[in-house]
Amino acid sequence: MNNQRMQTFNRVVFAAAAGIVLVVLSPSPANAQEAANRTAQSATATAGERAGQGDYLRGLKAWEQNCARCHNARDPKEYSDALWKPVITHMRIRAGLTGQEARDILKFIQESN
Amino acid sequence: MIQRYVRQTGTLGAAALGATLALGAPPADAASLQDDVNRLKRDVASLKDTAKAPDSVVHLAGYGSAGFSSRKSDSTFQVFSFSPIFHYQYKDLMLMQAEIEMGYNDDGSTEAVLEYASLNLIMNDHAVLVAGQFLSPIGQFRQNLHPAWINKLPSKPLGFADGGAAPLTETGVEVRGGFTPGGKGLNYAVYIGNGPKLVENAGELEVETEGNSSDANKNKTVGGRVGYLPLHNLEIGVSAAAGKANLPGEDNRNYRVYDVDFAYQPAVIELRGEYVQTKVDSLAGSAIPDEHTWKAWYVQASHKFTPSHWEAVLRYGKFTPPEKSQELKQWAAGINYLFANNVIGKLSYEKNDAPTGTVGDENRFVAQLAYGF
Numbered sequence: 001m002n003n004q005r006m007q008t009f010n011r012v013v014f015a016a017a018a019g020i021v022l023v024v025l026s027p028s029p030a031n032a033q034e035a036a037n038r039t040a041q042s043a044t045a046t047a048g049e050r051a052g053q054g055d056y057l058r059g060l061k062a063w064e065q066n067c068a069r070c071h072n073a074r075d076p077k078e079y080s081d082a083l084w085k086p087v088i089t090h091m092r093i094r095a096g097l098t099g100q101e102a103r104d105i106l107k108f109i110q111e112s113n
Numbered sequence: 114m115i116q117r118y119v120r121q122t123g124t125l126g127a128a129a130l131g132a133t134l135a136l137g138a139p140p141a142d143a144a145s146l147q148d149d150v151n152r153l154k155r156d157v158a159s160l161k162d163t164a165k166a167p168d169s170v171v172h173l174a175g176y177g178s179a180g181f182s183s184r185k186s187d188s189t190f191q192v193f194s195f196s197p198i199f200h201y202q203y204k205d206l207m208l209m210q211a212e213i214e215m216g217y218n219d220d221g222s223t224e225a226v227l228e229y230a231s232l233n234l235i236m237n238d239h240a241v242l243v244a245g246q247f248l249s250p251i252g253q254f255r256q257n258l259h260p261a262w263i264n265k266l267p268s269k270p271l272g273f274a275d276g277g278a279a280p281l282t283e284t285g286v287e288v289r290g291g292f293t294p295g296g297k298g299l300n301y302a303v304y305i306g307n308g309p310k311l312v313e314n315a316g317e318l319e320v321e322t323e324g325n326s327s328d329a330n331k332n333k334t335v336g337g338r339v340g341y342l343p344l345h346n347l348e349i350g351v352s353a354a355a356g357k358a359n360l361p362g363e364d365n366r367n368y369r370v371y372d373v374d375f376a377y378q379p380a381v382i383e384l385r386g387e388y389v390q391t392k393v394d395s396l397a398g399s400a401i402p403d404e405h406t407w408k409a410w411y412v413q414a415s416h417k418f419t420p421s422h423w424e425a426v427l428r429y430g431k432f433t434p435p436e437k438s439q440e441l442k443q444w445a446a447g448i449n450y451l452f453a454n455n456v457i458g459k460l461s462y463e464k465n466d467a468p469t470g471t472v473g474d475e476n477r478f479v480a481q482l483a484y485g486f
Contacts, residue, residue: 065345066298069376070253071263071485072454079172081161086172086200089208089233092241094257096291096300096340099205099238 052100059108062101069095076113084109172200175212176485178261184477191481192217194261196228208233227324229282236288243287243304249280249322250287250302250338251352252372252387254411262485265415265426266447267459272389272409272432279389279409280309280322280354280370285333298342308334308356309368311393318401318435320358320368320391330365332357338372350374358393360400367394381419386412405435424449426461441473442466455485 067073079087084106092102175197181190194216201209211230218224231245248256254273258264272278285306292299307328310321336354343349352372357365374387388410395404411430418424426447433440447461459481467473 068378069346069348070257072451074455074485075453078455082167082170083172086170086202086208086210087174089202089205089235090174090198090200090210093208093233093243093289096289096298096302098291098293099235101291101293 054103054107056108056111059104059106063105063108066095066097066101076109081110081113168204170202174198174200174486176260176262176483178481178483180267180479180481182477182479184475186472186475206235239292240288240290243289246282246284246324247287249283250289250304251280251336251354251370252338252389253350253374253376254387255279255281260485261481261483262455262457265413265449266428266445266461267479267481268445268463270411270428270430271441271443272407275323276319277409277432278391278407282323284325300340301337303337305333305335309358311358311360313360313401318393318405320393330357330359332365334368336370346378348376363399364396366396381417383415386410407435408433422451424451439468457483459483
């Protein structure tokens with residue numbers, strides 16, 4: 001019985017692993033969008049309005065909704081703009097944020113300190 | 114900050130220009146002053162770009178805490194625990210991070226433990242490859258809540274520290290990330306690693322899950338966690354891990370971990386909880402042949418009395434080791450004062466229920482000052 005459960009578990013893990021490989025190997029939306037932005041050169045859209053770039057308002061919302069899930073919100077003035085980058089990357093990994101959410105939060109924090 | 118400086122510089126420049134003109138300075142001087150202001154603005158803007166996004170950034174974060182505990186049989190100041198976290202980021206490609214937990218042993222010698230150290234390769238918006246030693250992604254307390262400035266009580270929940278039911282760290286490879294399907298939050302972590310080691314301690318079987326730099330057998334442990342947020346302030350997580358483990362010189366036996374966790378933050382109230390179970394199968398002919406199961410769970414409620422800096426916390430936890438007679442239960446009530454969001458003073462009272470006559474059965478007061486930096 002135990003071995004049967006282990007086999008089932010292993011099949012689930014294998015399927016999950018296959019899905020993860022697909023996710024890992026998929027092209028970065030940020031890079032794809034960045035390339036598209038370079039060619040499009042939209043005259044009207046702001047950087048924040050283009051997907052792939054950090055956006056202040058989206059960042060404010062993501063900051064409010066994600067950071068407090070685990071800890072008290074930190075003051076944007078604690079670090080300089082540059083030092084916030086590894087902090088947000090660390091939190092992206094720890095909290096399972098998307099790259100877009102991380103860029104939005106970084107934008108919000110850098111504009112707020 | 115720099116943008117504000119740029120704005121202020123522009124304002125000052127304009128004011129100086131206006132004052133100069135008002136005082137009747139020659140137009141040539143005014144033009145020169147304007148040139149200087151424009152050059153200064155360009156320099157500051159350039160500095161802003163450099164400061165915002167250099168290719169490599171080194172950063173030191175971490176946390177520390179000092180405390181005092183008092184119970185019937187003793188009272189003692191607790192050693193200062195210092196846990197620096199080193200971050201080294203290269204562009205949006207890689208983050209190297211390591212946490213070292215430093216403190217004192219009972220004999221006064223210094224102890225430094227590598228809590229985790231990993232390379233984190235950012236693959237795309239939804240996946241980060243983590244290689245090295247990392248915090249176990251099983252559950253939520255261990256990977257997200259254990260730092261002293263985040264944990265709302267001075268002590269960890271029963272069974273979620275060393276020697277408990279929850280795995281601590283893993284050495285291997287992990288992929289983790291998140292999605293926002295339909296505007297909801299979905300995060301995941303899957304890993305394959307060396308897995309735990311089994312050891313015998315005074316005739317009891319123990320599972321070592323921390324700092325296993327080598328595999329005790331050829332079988333790797335696989336596991337992971339999926340967290341879903343149906344609401345932005347509600348997260349539900351499910352975790353599992355499976356592999357093989359063995360006592361030195363013995364055959365392998367199955368090793369499994371299951372965990373469920375939740376966190377809910379309606380306004381100033383926070384509710385959270387977690388259940389974890391670790392199981393090692395029986396093995397005929399082993400020095401310790403029986404099946405072993407460790408279970409632990411806790412629920413915690415906290416309330417911030419905004420706009421004051423006070424916060425109240427209540428937690429109940431239970432740890433059931435394989436030997437049921439050694440079961441531990443605990444009520445913990447605490448009051449916190451937030452000097453800042455990352456500087457917290459805690460005072461708690463723990464009502465403990467453990468085998469009669471053991472130190473763990475004594476109730477105690479605990480005070481702690483914690484700082485996250």
